[in-house]
Amino acid sequence: MTFALVIVPLSLLLLGFPIFLVLLTSVTVALVFYMHVPLAVLHQNLFGSVNAYALLAVPFFIFAGELMSRGSVAQRIVDLVRTSVGPIRGSLGVTTVGTSAIFGAISGISAAAVATIGKVMLPAMRKEGYPEAFAAGLITAVGAIDIIIPPSIPMIVYGATAEVSVPRLYAAGIVPGLLIALILAIYVMWCANLRGFGKGHHFELKAFLIAAGRGIWALGAPVIILGGIYGGIFSPTEAAAVACVYAALVTRFVFRELGWRDFVEAACSTAIFTSQILIIVSCAGVFAWLLTVNQIPAAMAGWIEALHVSWWMLLLIINVLLLAVGCFLDPLSAILLLTPLLIPMVKAVGVDPVHFGIIMTVNLAIGLFHPPFGINIFVAQSVLGLELGVIYRGIIPFVILYLIALALITYVPDISLYGMSLLFGGG
Amino acid sequence: MKEKSIIGLERAFEWLMRLIEVIIGYALMFAVGLNFANVVDRYVIGHSILGADEVEVFIMLGMTFLGAAVVAWRKKHLRMDVLAKLFPMPVQIFLRAAEMVLFASLTGVVAVESWSYTLQMFRLGVTSNTAGLAMWIPHGTVMVGFSLMALAVIVRGLLSLRGKKGADLPENDHDMGLKP
Numbered sequence: 290m291t292f293a294l295v296i297v298p299l300s301l302l303l304l305g306f307p308i309f310l311v312l313l314t315s316v317t318v319a320l321v322f323y324m325h326v327p328l329a330v331l332h333q334n335l336f337g338s339v340n341a342y343a344l345l346a347v348p349f350f351i352f353a354g355e356l357m358s359r360g361s362v363a364q365r366i367v368d369l370v371r372t373s374v375g376p377i378r379g380s381l382g383v384t385t386v387g388t389s390a391i392f393g394a395i396s397g398i399s400a401a402a403v404a405t406i407g408k409v410m411l412p413a414m415r416k417e418g419y420p421e422a423f424a425a426g427l428i429t430a431v432g433a434i435d436i437i438i439p440p441s442i443p444m445i446v447y448g449a450t451a452e453v454s455v456p457r458l459y460a461a462g463i464v465p466g467l468l469i470a471l472i473l474a475i476y477v478m479w480c481a482n483l484r485g486f487g488k489g490h491h492f493e494l495k496a497f498l499i500a501a502g503r504g505i506w507a508l509g510a511p512v513i514i515l516g517g518i519y520g521g522i523f524s525p526t527e528a529a530a531v532a533c534v535y536a537a538l539v540t541r542f543v544f545r546e547l548g549w550r551d552f553v554e555a556a557c558s559t560a561i562f563t564s565q566i567l568i569i570v571s572c573a574g575v576f577a578w579l580l581t582v583n584q585i586p587a588a589m590a591g592w593i594e595a596l597h598v599s600w601w602m603l604l605l606i607i608n609v610l611l612l613a614v615g616c617f618l619d620p621l622s623a624i625l626l627l628t629p630l631l632i633p634m635v636k637a638v639g640v641d642p643v644h645f646g647i648i649m650t651v652n653l654a655i656g657l658f659h660p661p662f663g664i665n666i667f668v669a670q671s672v673l674g675l676e677l678g679v680i681y682r683g684i685i686p687f688v689i690l691y692l693i694a695l696a697l698i699t700y701v702p703d704i705s706l707y708g709m710s711l712l713f714g715g716g
Numbered sequence: 717m718k719e720k721s722i723i724g725l726e727r728a729f730e731w732l733m734r735l736i737e738v739i740i741g742y743a744l745m746f747a748v749g750l751n752f753a754n755v756v757d758r759y760v761i762g763h764s765i766l767g768a769d770e771v772e773v774f775i776m777l778g779m780t781f782l783g784a785a786v787v788a789w790r791k792k793h794l795r796m797d798v799l800a801k802l803f804p805m806p807v808q809i810f811l812r813a814a815e816m817v818l819f820a821s822l823t824g825v826v827a828v829e830s831w832s833y834t835l836q837m838f839r840l841g842v843t844s845n846t847a848g849l850a851m852w853i854p855h856g857t858v859m860v861g862f863s864l865m866a867l868a869v870i871v872r873g874l875l876s877l878r879g880k881k882g883a884d885l886p887e888n889d890h891d892m893g894l895k896p
Contacts, residue, residue, distance in 0.1 A: 305800025306815050307793035309784075313822050331826055332833045336858055339780050342769055348744055348776060349751070523755055530751035557741035563776075564740075564783025565794055571780060617796050662798045 290583060293319035298576075298626075308622045312572035316579050324579075331575060338574020339567050342526060343449050348563040349529030350440045353510065354396025355555040356536035360546035362507045363405040366391050369504035372497040375490040379481025381417055382424075383474045385410045386431055390470045393435030394511035397442055399657050403432035403665045404672040411673050418486045421675075426683025429669040431473065433654035433691065436620060438466035440514055440529065443620045443653065446570065447646045450577070450628040455525045456518050458646050460712040461705040463515075465647055468704060469694045476690055506539045519712050566621050573625035580629050590633035600638040604699050607631060608652055615656020619664065623653050640702075647705040651698055655691045660684060722878055729871055733786045736864075740779045747775040767847025774844075774854040781861025788819070789868040816873045823866040830859035 297318055301311040320326050370387040374380045385406060392402045407428040414424040436443050439459035448455040481487040510532050517528040540547040547555075580586055593603065614623050628649070635645045658665040660681050669675050698704050754768045787793050800811060838852040 302796055303799055304811055305795055305797035306811075306818070307795045309793060310815070310819055310822065313826070314818060317822060317825065328825065328829045329833060332830045332855075332858060335826070335830075336777065336855060339777055340773060340854075342773055345747070345751070345772055345776055348779065349748060352744060352748065527751060527755050530748050531755060533748045534752045552745065553738070553741055556744045557737045560740040560744050560779050560783050561737060561786055561792070563744075564780050565787050565792060567776070567780035568784040568787070569794065617798055619794060622794060622796075 290319065290323050293323055294579065294583075294585070302618075308618075308626075309568045309572045312569070312576045312626075316572070316575045319579055324582075330578075334575040334578050335571045338571045338577075341449055343445065343455060344567065344570065346440075346445050346455065346526040346529045347442055347566060348559055349526060349533055350397060350442060350445070351562055352556060352559040353529060353532040353536045354398050354401065355559050356533065356540055356547065356552070357395050357507070357510060358392075358398075358401050358405050359551060359555060360540050360544050362395070362540075362544075363388065363392065364409055365500075365504040365507050367406070367409050368500040369497075369508075372493065372500040376492050377478060378489050379478045379487040380489050381410065381414050381419065381487055382427055382477035382481065385414075385427055386434075386470050386473045386477065389431035389434050390438055390466065391508065391511065393438035393466065394440070394515070395507070397435055397438075397440045399432040399435045399654070400664055400668045402435045403429060403668045406431070407669060407673045411675075414487075417488070420484070420486065420683075422679050422683035423480065423486075424683070425669060425673075425675045425680045426685070426687050427473070427477065428673065429658045429663075429665050429680055429684055430687035430691070432665050432668075433657045434466055434469055434473075436654050436657070437462050437469065437647075437650055439463065440525070440532075441650065442566075443624055443650050444646060445525070446566070446621050447624050447628060447649060449570070450573070450625060451632045451642050451646065453642045453646055457643050457709050457713060459515070459518065459525070460709040461643050461647050462650065462708075464704055464708045465651060465694070465698045468697065469651075469691065472690050472694055473687070476686070506543050509539065510535055569622055569625055573629075576626075577629040586629060586633035589630060590637040593634045593637050598638065600635075600640055601700060603634065603638050604640065604648065607635070608648070608695065608699060611649060611652035612655060612659070615653045616659050616662055618656070620650070620653035620656065623656075624649060641706060643709060644702045644705045648695075648699050651691075651695050655688065655695065658684060659688060719878070722874060725871055726875060729789060729868065732864075733789045733868075736782050737786050740783050743775045744779060747772045767844070767849070770844050770847040770849065774849065777854050778857040781857045782864070784861050785864030785868055788823075788865040789872070791872070813873075816869050816876075819869045820866050820873070823862045823869070827859055827862040827866060830855065830862060834859050 293315055298311050298315040301314060302308070306314075316331070317328070320328060320330065366388045367384060370391070371380065371384040374383045374387065377383055388406050388410070389402055392406060396402065411424060411428060415421070435441075439462050441459070441462060444458040444462060445455055447453065448458050513535055514528045514532050517523045517531060518525055523531060537547075537552060541552075598606075611623070611627070614627065618626075631649075632642060632645070636642065657663050660666065666677070666680050666684070669680055670677055750765070750768050751772055754765045758764050784793075800808065803811070834852050834855045837855050838850070842851040843849060844851055
């Protein structure tokens with residue numbers, strides 16, 4: 290069985306085979322050669338894994354993000370944040386961080402944030418004398434906040450895989466996301482003061498009010514999503530659908546930027562992107578079923594208990610593993626592959642699965658921009674025309690800052706669990 | 717096979733895939749509208765649309781499996797190919813050929829299994845709990861999706877045998893905004 294469940298998937302994964310095919314091959318080998326079970330279970334599990342109402346939030350949130358990012362939303366948020374933090378030295382850098390945090394509360398698609406915000410902020414930072422490597426590193430790194438701040442697609446997938454409530458995960462993700470944004474903003478201001486770039490501007494009430502008027506509609510999406518979920522008005526899936534309708538109305542009738550054809554194109558690309566993700570979800574469901582019927586997660590949990598490993602030591606080992614995996618694999622695939630194996634182990638040492646969901650998301654978020662293969666590095670390179678060497682040079686301090694944040698989030702569970710207990714009144 | 721028929725086959729597939737893409741795009745908008753209408757109904761009229769959740773989930777199922785055929789045709793399936801790209805070109809071509817064979821065989825096997833399952837659903841006349849929809853329809857999307865995936869890869873294979881540039885190697889999936 291080790292051959293089917295470890296050697297086959299690992300080899301095919303490293304050889305660059307599509308992830309869904311890796312999982313499908315592995316389960317077929319296990320079913321045919323080891324378990325002698327009729328292959329009808331393949332169909333039942335492929336169908337059953339996606340037959341879940343909670344997963345509907347995935348295409349709905351992506352669609353809302355697609356609609357909001359096709360117009361001038363990024364520019365409007367940039368203007369609003371910039372006019373509010375104007376007097377601070379390094380205000381453009383802080384604006385980049387703030388805009389990314391707000392953008393994350395709208396779309397939750399990291400690469401799109403790097404491209405959209407980068408296009409607006411890079412020329413402005415260059416104009417104000419920000420060092421190229423610093424600006425490149427900042428823009429490439431800030432996008433990772435987007436998958437930590439709710440609504441987050443990886444958290445929905447983690448919630449479905451680990452059978453954890455998505456609203457609880459979202460509540461737990463708010464403080465860590467803001468903590469990372471705060472750490473980045475402080476670093477930007479410190480660098481700006483130390484190296485003497487990014488002089489602040491006077492606060493102008495009129496400019497602020499104009500920017501607020503232009504940006505207020507863009508801020509409505511996160512208010513609807515988070516307010517709706519935690520106000521007990523709708524479920525995360527319904528919040529996502531309402532956000533889609535809101536995004537369509539705002540971009541069509543308020544901003545007057547998108548037409549019917551744009552809606553259809555956004556829906557088509559969302560459907561295809563959703564399919565890319567959910568076909569892996571369906572195959573990972575069969576893989577997880579195989580692991581469960583062979584009692585592998587239980588055996589691993591028992592093994593961890595027998596080793597008497599402390600919770601902090603286990604989390605340290607898992608963090609190293611996830612950081613390494615995150616360098617090569619996209620967050621959703623990594624979550625689908627590893628969650629069924631890791632959840633029983635962390636539960637065995639008493640780690641809250643909601644807290645672990647945040648740890649996993651932050652780890653994989655770092656993987657999005659971690660050299661040498663973080664996807665956001667290539668997005669910054671291709672969309673913003675930045676040199677790879679400049680990005681690598683600029684990204685290192687930000688990787689270190691994220692690692693500090695990861696250590697805090699890992700070893701101070703209250704950072705994640707406080708938001709959850711505040712909104713849900715305890716455990 | 718003649719060059720003309722190969723080109724015709726490629727065009728037919730392009731057209732079919734675009735048609736599927738547009739259909740599932742519209743289906744997604746319908747699902748969003750249905751979900752929104754359900755929320756409005758609940759707060760304004762005080763009742764829910766019966767079976768709306770089921771219909772939305774079935775749309776998502778169709779989107780997943782039919783969309784996977786489009787993804788296969790466009791060579792956009794997510795993969796971890798950073799290491800494989802470092803291999804010499806002959807090794808890369810061999811790996812992609814092996815992938816095509818494995819892809820077509822396995823998706824073909826799933827399609828056959830799904831066909832029997834869907835047929836069973838059809839014969840038994842199984843319907844969904846609340847919407848009363850015939851269950852062979854959503855189950856059938858697995859069969860159709862995997863059949864089309866197998867076909868898409870076979871057609872790609874034929875194209876690469878004909879020496880059509882780029883037919884056998886996966887596309888770079890560093891598309892902007894495509895990865896969360």
